[in-house]
Amino acid sequence: MADNIQKDSYFNPFPGLRPFGVDESYLYFGREGQSDEVLSILEKNRFVNILGSSGTGKSSLMFSGVIPTLHAGFINKAGNNWEIITAKPGLDPIKNLAIGFKNHLEAHNTDKKYTQIESLINNHLFEAILKKSTKGIAELYELNEHLQGKSLLIYLDQFEEIFRFRKLGTIHHLNEALAYVNLILQAVEQTEVPIYIALSMRSDFLGDCEQFPELTNQINDNHYLIPQMTREQKKLVITGPVAVGGGEISNRLVQRLLNDMGDRPDQLPVLQHALMRTWDYWMHSGEKNNETIDFIHYEAIGGVNEALSRHADEAFYELNEDQKIICEKIFKTITEKRSDNDGIRRPTSLNEIAQIVDEEETTLISIIEKFRIKDRALLTPRENQPIKSESVIDISHEALMRVWYRLRNWVQEESDSSQIYLRLAAAAKNYQQGSGNLWRPPDLQLAVSWRNKTKPTLKWALKYDNAFEPVITFLERSEKAYQREIETKELLQKKRLKRSRLIAYVLGIAAVFSLILLFYAFQQKSIAENQKVIAEESSQSARKSAEIANENEIRAQIQKSEANKSANRANIEKGNAEYNFQIAQEERNLARAATLESERNALRALEAQMNAQEASNEAIEKNEQLQVSQKITQSFRMRQLAQKLAVKSQQQQENDSLKALLAYYGYKFNENNEGYDNDNDIYNGLFYAVKALDKSYYDAFQSNSSDVRSLQFVKDRYLYTTGTSGRINAWEVENNSSGRSIVIFDQPGVFIKNIFVDNDNQKLVAITDGPEFYIINVGNRIRTTEKYLLPNTYAFDVTFRKNSTDFLISSSDSIIYEFKNKKLSPLINTKSRIYDIEILNDNILVTGNNKGEIELWNIQKRSLEKKINKANNRRIHSIAIGDNTIATGDNSGLVTLYPIDKDLNLKETITLRGTDGEIMTDLTFNITENQIIASSTKGTIRLWNLNNVDEFPMIINEAGSWVNAISLLNDSYIFAGCKDKIFRLYPIKSTILAESLKDMIKRDITKEEWDRYIGDEIDYDPILKESVFVNSMR
């Protein structure tokens, strides 16, 4: 029956989720005898790896089985004087091992107060020793005097964490994981000091061990796979501790527990937890003294299946609303999804959690405490250890992830969240490299709602991928671009709607109007016709009347003759007749007027008809306008087709004439449909087509000295070049070509890095790889060469003052010197390496340094005027000044534009797309065409159109002939000095290339080719038929 002493003081024989501790071996049942087997392996090779699936009790076997047995002296040759150090690899394996040593030392002298120096040593020296060499563990053993003469067992719990650590993937992680494993192997291999190593690891990670071949060998020889418990053993797990605790449990509950738990191995901790809760409930139910633990207690806590979830929820509901949100973030930080239905822990130190969830540590502690108070113990460290900034927070057992539905959802959410982030990271990278586009819905919407919901922090992101900043920028950019797209669409839609509404309106009115007119015309016509009918009728009646009148006249004459007979009667009759005649006459007049009126009416009807015609004409005109807008769409399609043709031309490898035709048609379609002149695809199509037809088209002239490292072109005529041979050549360029050069400097031992000429072609400055630099008076009739020295340093760049032959030199000692009146004097100390300098206006010098900063210096005041940007650790190699813009090219191959206003304030910076990741050697603006041109060590020349900075650049790429220097010949051509001693002159306008290509083409496109490449929707319409083709026929 119940033992009163034990029950009065609070006591629970079940640990719950956490493993059994070293001091709890008297409560540890069910694995009797297994510790001995582990020990026999450990004894043989001083190494053992305990394997088992999650929840089989690896740690408990170690703490409550193996270690107590060890202390009892079961390993004969090592005696019973043991020290045990435990550690988990976590996210900082070697440091955590060092902390294991430190904790052990401090636990050894609990009363001791450590001096500042001692705590420094404990915190830092141990780690340094472990990292120094693979013999670190043995060295640390020797350093710690209190270990001398004793056997040391290092127990590395949750060793599988090392595989996750290694998977983080950077070279640092790879190295540290290897170093950690080597430390362990070396500790086992050495024989000087008695160190034993025990690992425990989840068996599902066994396959990951092959990443470390030596470790695999060790594990092959020395592992212990924990067997699953039999039903009898499980029974002992339940009844043993109950008996030790002084309670009694009903047999039917034992059976029920065993049945409820099933045969999943990872149910053990869940069972432990349910038992712990049942015991508690039983203890507090007040009837403990004479009651056995039974269904009533068990069911009250929800049974095996519910207890844990309820228990965790209990803690969760104690939090206020804000805390609940933070709580979710904490749990998301310390867990991770591994596969479909499997999560793993991710123990994380408090300060790191604070950074990841972006909250104060104290806020977190109050939440964590709720989950680790004694009867909960859902989180570790255990309640009796105070939480410090560096304390590692972990869930007590993985089972919590499976059983607590809330956490299960969180883990899933976190996994989804990380997936979105990883996808974004990949997309951002692709976008930067030019192989991907900005995101659009539905992806964009997903990502944006992810961002707004999870509010990711940098520290959080670092858990998965270090591209946080690019991801956020990418997302913002995508958002902006999409916003802009929508706005443009809406605007267009509105415009189109407005226009079509207007047209509809006008057409409607016109239609109504014309209907009205038509109606009116009809009406008029019908009136006219009516009147005509009336007129005809009346003219008929008039005619009738006239006929009657005639008859009457005849009759009258008869009557007259008769009148002769009777005069009186006759005279009266005559008067009557005359009267009738008058009436007839009048009627005849009336009829004539009616005819006239009807004629006029017909005329009016005709007029109305004409009006109606006019209205319908107007309607037709509107219709034509509609057709124009259709045409615009058509030309857009044609421009797309043009680009498609250009791309196809580039892909065409075998048939050069077809290649040329496709490129030319692409160009023509683009041109005819108001496409952008310098479209990248069109240009490249033409470029390679020309190259295919004429291999040496771009070769301007050949140098006979050496490769070209630097070139300068001044006054539209004089070209200076230099290579590695110590020579400087001068060329006169006419008609884009030059015959021979003169050597103006020739000293074979001197390595000239770079040359510079002032705008008036007066002085040439040549800098070398040493302190010497040379000035050649190229403007004089008789050239003279002067040699000067920089004090203990060498030059990087030179820039001439405006309209002057004075110049500034940046040098390797971080000083910018001024050269004036044949004298060199220090001007500015920049305190950093400057590879390129340019003069912005008379008094402002722009420099780019090795930290990626652009600085503006006031030359007169000799002081820093302004820093344009923040350091980004990319070395700026080249600078160019354009229209209110500074452009830089750096060692990571990025070209960045810094637009500035009149007061030198920076507006939004723009990083150009489509770079090749190599150092940008030279940059130059083509102001007239609003382009920027860059050459890189990879041998490409890139031309960006600054009218649309999101566009990809035109790329000139000649395989095998890297370009070291470029210079604009004029706004249409660029000089490039190449490795193969050839100067190439590249047209930078499509028109020039197209004209040249036209002259090279010998045939026109066939109908078959047309249908294949252009499509049969567009009628076959060869454009060359009347020009070149005919010419060449002649």
Add this chain to the structure above:
Amino acid sequence: MKYKERYIIIVKFTQNDNIPLPDHDKGWVDYFAEILKTSLNYQIKAEIEIKYKTELEIISAEDFDHSDLIIYILSPAFIVSSNINQDASALETAFNFDIPYINHKVKKVFKAPVKIEELPLSLSTPTYYRFYSLTAADEIEYQTYQGWNKYQDNSPFWTIVADILNDTFRIFTQNQTEFDLKIFISNKSEEYFNNRNNIKRELKAFKTQIYPDEDFSIEANYMDDAELFFMKKCDLSLHFPDEFLNLNIEERDAAFNKLVEQKRFIWFDPQQALKPEKTALYNELKVQLKPYKNIEAVESPIEELKTILKEHLFTKKPSDDKETDLSKELIYIVSDTPLTEEIKTIIDQDKVLEEKFLIKILNNVDNVTNFRILHYELLQTADYFVILNFKNNKEWLQSMIAEIRKAPGFKRNKIIKGKFILGQSISLPSRYVEEHFTFIPINQEKEVVNYLKEII
């Protein structure tokens, strides 16, 4: 380990290097000395006395004799204000220019960069502890340098402390480590400075002496090519790619053709290779290296490199006992039936065979691991292979033939002189056997000896 009861360490420094930071009561040197003393006491429960000497106090021969360790805290400030030259020459004269002897006790701790040429001879040896990070950027800016050496909570600081501690224990126990192996690790590449130290620490822990390093060799200063001088002393060389970049053809040839008989590694740090300015250059160099057979380009994480180097160093040493065996030719006999003791004795005692040959018979070895090890060793070293086939077990014979055919694949130094099958008829297709083996039909096991003599 046996320690004395009391140790004395002399620390010589200038007060300029020991000015406390605003919120501290100790200066850099105080911290250093106290850390050294405390951490020594973690292991040694002896009294450790640290004696401070100012920059102008002389360290005499007597001081030298009565102390266990002398540490100079070097910095530009120290060089300017101290009498270091007098100090050094006093010791040099007193100990008759036995610089290695002086150096075993005198250690240099660089708090800030000092040019090695400015130091007196006995202090200008390449062994030192540098408490500052030496990269190109710091080199330029060190005057305004606010480096990590001011604070004591960073890992580089403690790595150096661990080095000093390790060496101090060695000095205290008079334990002159015997170095078995020697490796040359080039020190020409500044960017590989930390990596070099990292490798150095590991190899030093495995009794490997690193050149150029440790206590100084005066001869090197008088050599045309100090590098070659050091390389010749070593078993293996390790270089870093940066020293070979941007060389012209002649320079490259000279560099790569140096000491062709020695194995030379060039390690390409994957992290350096990621730098855009290096990627292309590294790739180019790897191609340029191909014609030079003794040079091997290694591109791996540094921890793997350490393993590779250790493997090469440890297997480099040939064991002496094998050499005597080499005078005799080696016969490897495998048999499908356990040979009786009688036959073994006959074989062993046969004079003709004994004079010329060493015979290894492999049958019935007690466990499988030993069998495999011996078997692979013999595949590599045997001159003759003999299969005794009496049972005519087809599968056994087939797998043995396959095993012996593998022999050329095992990095052999000598050619195989003969392969034989002795025994009764073979049920395998003759093509399978005859192409590779000579078949000699015998009926009785006893005949083996005679036939052996005959065929060999």
